[in-house]
Amino acid sequence: MTEYPGDLDECVTIANDKRVRIRALRPSENDPIREFYARLSVRTRYLRFFSPMPTLPDSVLQLLTAVDYCRRLALVAEDATSSGREIIGLGSFNAIDDHNAEVALVVRDDWQRQRVGTALADCVLRAAERRGFDRFIALVHADNRAIRRLVRNLGDVVSATMDGALSELVFVRRHG
Numbered sequence: 398m399t400e401y402p403g404d405l406d407e408c409v410t411i412a413n414d415k416r417v418r419i420r421a422l423r424p425s426e427n428d429p430i431r432e433f434y435a436r437l438s439v440r441t442r443y444l445r446f447f448s449p450m451p452t453l454p455d456s457v458l459q460l461l462t463a464v465d466y467c468r469r470l471a472l473v474a475e476d477a478t479s480s481g482r483e484i485i486g487l488g489s490f491n492a493i494d495d496h497n498a499e500v501a502l503v504v505r506d507d508w509q510r511q512r513v514g515t516a517l518a519d520c521v522l523r524a525a526e527r528r529g530f531d532r533f534i535a536l537v538h539a540d541n542r543a544i545r546r547l548v549r550n551l552g553d554v555v556s557a558t559m560d561g562a563l564s565e566l567v568f569v570r571r572h573g
Contacts, residue, residue, distance in 0.1 A: 399466045405524055408477050412511040416477035417485070419520045421470065424462050429473075431458065433484040438506045444541045445503040447563065461489070468492035470524055474504070474517045486513045488521040490530065497567075498530040502544065514547055522551065522570045535566045 406420040422430075434442070434453040443449045446457070464471050474486035485508040490498040500521055504514045522533065533552065537544050539562045548554065552568035559565075 402466050402470075402524075405472060405520070407520070409516045411513055411516060415511065417513055417516060418475045418477040419472055419517060420475070421466065422462065422464060422473050422487070422489075424464055426473075427458055427462060429482065429484050430461055430487070433473075433487060433505065436505050436507075437503065441503065441506050441509075444538050444544075445501070447536075447538060461487070464489075467528055470521070470528075472517060472520055472524065474508075474513050476508075486517045488514075488517040490521055490525045490533070492530065493534065496530060497532045497534060498525050499534045499536070500525070501535070502547075509543070514543070515550065518547055518551055526570065531569060533568050533570070535568070537564045537566055538562055539564065 401423065402421050406418070408416050408418050411417055431453055439449045450457070461471060463469060469491050471487060471489040473484045475482050476485055486502070486504040488500070488502040490500045492498050500518070502514055502518050502521070504517070525533070532555070535544065535548060548566055548568055552570045554566055554568045556567040557564055
């Protein structure tokens with residue numbers, strides 16, 4: 398694992414002039430990720446993890462927090478106005494090969510539709526590009542219109558395949 402990337406720490410302004418801090422997840426942050434997961438609705442859990450798991454299994458927690466900051470990176474969004482470090486969003490990428498990375502994103506229900514997801518996704522994609530990745534793959538549930546819209550707003554889809562209720566969207570980030 399490489400050193401913690403402090404350059405990924407930034408504050409952004411979202412809807413209603415709220416401030417959100419986006420930073421790299423530390424591997425030791427299991428408890429905050431469990432707390433974040435517990436605050437997701439059953440529907441949000443299902444759309445992100447394709448299962449309404451009532452609690453976050455240790456195996457999934459390990460996948461979310463196993464970061465090396467080069468080929469596996471997770472970013473968290475936190476409410477910058479709160480006194481604590483309460484996670485309100487989680488975005489990540491995992492390298493598939495030297496050019497392709499799978500990306501994933503989830504935002505807490507009470508923070509959805511406020512552009513947290515857009516800010517977090519943009520940071521994840523920029524971080525991945527700085528590490529040499531230029532094509533992104535998102536596995537998306539058919540009912541997840543918000544993520545489909547976000548992908549279309551940030552990138553250009555180069556291929557899409559459907560298998561049951563899941564789509565695999567391959568896209569490149571749109572610049573400018």
